[in-house]
Structures are given as structure tokens and as C-alpha cells.
Amino acid sequence: MQSQASRIFRDRSKLDESYIPEKLRVRNNEAELLINRYVNRLREGSSSTDITLIYGSIGKVGIGKTMLSKFVGRKLEQITKKIGINFKYVYINVYSAPSLHQILSLVTVQLGLGFSVRGSAAIEALKAITDYLYRKNMNLLVILDEFQSLLMSPRVSDDHLYLLLRVYEEIPPLDGINRISFLLVSQDFRVLSLMRERIPQVESQVGFKLHLRPYTSGELYEILEQRAEEAFHKNAWDPYMLSLIADSYGYSEERGGDGSARKAILTLRMAAEKAEAEGKPRIEESDIRWAISENAAAYIPLSELRGLNTHKLLILLSVADLTMSRGGFITTGLLRDKYVEMCEFYGESPRGNTQFHTYLKELVTSGLIEARLSGKGLRGRTTIIRLAPEIPADKFKEALESILLDRAGPGEGRNW
Numbered sequence: 001m002q003s004q005a006s007r008i009f010r011d012r013s014k015l016d017e018s019y020i021p022e023k024l025r026v027r028n029n030e031a032e033l034l035i036n037r038y039v040n041r042l043r044e045g046s047s048s049t050d051i052t053l054i055y056g057s058i059g060k061v062g063i064g065k066t067m068l069s070k071f072v073g074r075k076l077e078q079i080t081k082k083i084g085i086n087f088k089y090v091y092i093n094v095y096s097a098p099s100l101h102q103i104l105s106l107v108t109v110q111l112g113l114g115f116s117v118r119g120s121a122a123i124e125a126l127k128a129i130t131d132y133l134y135r136k137n138m139n140l141l142v143i144l145d146e147f148q149s150l151l152m153s154p155r156v157s158d159d160h161l162y163l164l165l166r167v168y169e170e171i172p173p174l175d176g177i178n179r180i181s182f183l184l185v186s187q188d189f190r191v192l193s194l195m196r197e198r199i200p201q202v203e204s205q206v207g208f209k210l211h212l213r214p215y216t217s218g219e220l221y222e223i224l225e226q227r228a229e230e231a232f233h234k235n236a237w238d239p240y241m242l243s244l245i246a247d248s249y250g251y252s253e254e255r256g257g258d259g260s261a262r263k264a265i266l267t268l269r270m271a272a273e274k275a276e277a278e279g280k281p282r283i284e285e286s287d288i289r290w291a292i293s294e295n296a297a298a299y300i301p302l303s304e305l306r307g308l309n310t311h312k313l314l315i316l317l318s319v320a321d322l323t324m325s326r327g328g329f330i331t332t333g334l335l336r337d338k339y340v341e342m343c344e345f346y347g348e349s350p351r352g353n354t355q356f357h358t359y360l361k362e363l364v365t366s367g368l369i370e371a372r373l374s375g376k377g378l379r380g381r382t383t384i385i386r387l388a389p390e391i392p393a394d395k396f397k398e399a400l401e402s403i404l405l406d407r408a409g410p411g412e413g414r415n416w
């Protein structure tokens, strides 16, 4: 069968979550600020470790934190190449690498170092990295995204954090030049108090802080327009369609609003795909409205979740986790096992069975999860549950994790 060229899409990948435009129309000032700062430091061959922090606004995601950090890393590689400075950046989401070993291992892999971190002490791995940078006269920018989760990880001690972030205190550079800088990316300003608690000497060393706010309608419009120009055929879209999305998600003091570029781009993509599936030559208003309402249904009741006690959150997190790994209905036995596991990870002691079932019932009443009786099995009928169908499990899980992490005050549940 011959595949037919899309009438809507010119380049679908421009709407991918991981795509970062070559030029920024929004947040470009912030990017330039960071880039200029780094370029100056690189030119000087600085002797102190630079720690920069990007943080967002409480409860806001999709506001360009990750994008900005990668954009800066990428641009710096381009600029330094031109001016003859050996520079590389590595990007690590510490959420999926919540230990010093995992982080160092990712650094060595991304640097292409033939050094196996496995089985060696952290200090040796760090030494291998600094030696390599010294030999190659290479400067390294380490981006640690979701940095707050590292401060919460039960597998990272204060010593580890110091070792990593003050590497040159432990391993003084042979020529006095400090070649590693850190760009920490974090959800919101609360990361600062967490740092103050755990690693005060690093906190006081943060040289530059950048607070990113949720996007206004105007900013979202510009972001969407750029994507539309890159992703769609010329006549497949018009500005009004984009403004519908931008107005619906834009943030303002009075109205609140998500201010999320992620949501806005995703909505545009959904609308375009619907129009395409229906064989239309262009995206119509009905497609946009449909996509916005679809996303509204996928809305996650954050304030309701924030009002729940920690153990209800842990139960919901277990449901979300099982929904993602297995899907369908889940037996309460299986859920209980997962809940105990989650308690362990978050340093909580699991509630007894009776309390667990009371919580479960209350959660069913709230409509977040649904319960049903199973068909007759070996041991008679049992209760099975699932996540309410309109809730997207992955986003739900993300939201729960961030609430739980915020809640686990520093020092709590960490006895290593």
C-alpha cells in the first residue's frame, strides 16, 4: 500500500515532547543570560565550582525548565566549538538515577569514558572523571534535572551530595582550574530550604538562581505559533486556532491557569491528529475544542490530592503504578503488597489491614478509584479495583510523587 502524504503534518516530530526548537521565541532572555554567564566563566577558566539553579513555580509543570537547561547545554556546545573551548554537557534526570553511583555512571557513559563505575568507590569514579577532563582540557556542565528528588532519595547521603557538588574540594585540580559546573533544575523554591537543611555549604554556594513562571496566554501563543510553522503545512492552520489553546491554558494572576507549554503543545497535536484522521485539509475549531475538552477530562484534581493523608496518597500511588505496569483491574491483595513496598520507599510504616481497607473505601467514595466484585474465583468473590478511567495513570503518578516528595520533610524517613 502506498502511504499517502499527510495533508496536515509537514513534520510531526516538531510536536514531540523532547523536541527543542533551534531558536527560542519565549524564554530567550533567560537562555541568553545563562549562556553569557557560562561563556564568560569558561573564558576565564574559573577556579571555583559554579552551581546554578533553575526552579519553577509551585504546582506548575510544563513551563520549560527541562527545555531551558538542555537548550543552554546545546547552545554552549555550539558556541564553545566556535571559540575553541573544549566543552560538553551531560543531562541527567536524577529521578531515574537517584544515587551517586547511578549519576556517576551516567556521566562516565555520556563522556565515553572507558571506566566502569560498578564496584569502584564514588571517589575513584570522580577521580577518573576529573582526570579525564584535565587530560582533555575539557569543561563539563552537569545538568541534574528534578534535583529535589535527589535530596529526598533514601539512597543518597549528605556526604555523597557534598562529594558530588563540591568535587574539587575533595579532588583539587592539578592546575587550579575547575572544569565541572552544575546546573540544578528543580520544581520550585522549596528546594532551597531542603538544600539548606541537608547541604548548607552547597546552598550558600549557589551562584545564580533563575525562577521560571508559568506561561501567559501571549507566551503560549508564540510557542504554539513556532511549532505550527514547523510542524504543519502552510494552509493547515490559522492563528485563531492557536489562540483558542493559548487562551485556555495561559496563566494570569486573576485566573490562575496551567501556564503549561506541554499541555498547549499536546492539545495542538491532538487536534491536528483528529483533523488528519478525519481527512480534513486543515485543523478546524471543532478539532481544537474537542482536544481542549479531552484534556480537561484528563485533569488531575491536585488540590483534592493535597488534602489527602500520606497513606491514602501511597495507596493511590500504588494503584497508579500497577495500572501502568499491568493495567485493568487489580486485586486488593496485590495492591496491598505494592502499598507496603511504597511505604518502605517513602520511609512510612504501613497501616494495618483494617485501616488500609477503610482508606480504600474512602478513596472509592471520592471517585478517584472504582471498586467491583470479581467473578467467582478459587476463593469466592473478592474486591477488585481500578483507577477511574478518565484519569491518565502516568500524569496521576507524577502528581502523587511530587506531593509525596514535597511532604517528606527533610530528615524524615531517612535513617541511612
Ligand SMILES: Nc1ncnc2c1ncn2[C@@H]1O[C@H](COP(=O)(O)OP(=O)(O)O)[C@@H](O)[C@H]1O
Pocket: 016, 017, 018, 019, 020, 021, 024, 025, 026, 027, 056, 060, 061, 062, 063, 064, 065, 066, 067, 068, 223, 261, 262, 265
Ligand atoms: N519557551 C519554549 N519554547 C518552545 N517550547 C517550549 C518552551 N517551553 C517549554 N516548551 C516545550 O514544552 C514542553 C514542556 O517543557 P519542559 O521543559 O519539559 O517543562 P518542565 O520541565 O518545566 O516541566 C516541552 O516539549 C518543551 O519543549
Ligand SMILES: [Mg+2]
Pocket: 065, 066, 067, 145
Ligand atoms: Mg521537566
